[in-house]
Amino acid sequence: MNNTETPTAESGQHTTSGHTGSPFPLGSERGALRRPFSGRMLAGVAAGLAHYFGVDVTLVRIAFVVLTVVGGAGIPLYLAGLLLIPEEGSDQSMASSLIDSLQSRSRS
Numbered sequence: 475m476n477n478t479e480t481p482t483a484e485s486g487q488h489t490t491s492g493h494t495g496s497p498f499p500l501g502s503e504r505g506a507l508r509r510p511f512s513g514r515m516l517a518g519v520a521a522g523l524a525h526y527f528g529v530d531v532t533l534v535r536i537a538f539v540v541l542t543v544v545g546g547a548g549i550p551l552y553l554a555g556l557l558l559i560p561e562e563g564s565d566q567s568m569a570s571s572l573i574d575s576l577q578s579r580s581r582s
Contacts (some may be wrong), residue, residue: 479530508562509555518562 507526509518520538524531542548557569566574 507559508564510560510562514554518558519552519559522559523555 477495500570504526507522509522510525511518513521513531515535520534521531524534527534538548538552540548541551558567560567
């Protein structure tokens, strides 16, 4: 492990410093989840998830294929990502814009 332990003078307890070993950026270091315009094959769901989690896009695509073949969940999950993950440059997903338009229609 890359952590180093150093005793503190006052308490005698050990504190840990250094790299945590987590492959995922935490907090504000991680950007917003978006479907990018570049690197797409279909709608950018796999590319957006790969960028967000800091993994190779090929692994995410393989996971969708395996989930589709093994239990059939890959296609519904991809479609859910398409509806719920906003496009790059947008703050609103397809699902939220559809809900907003339906709500504005019902108010009229």
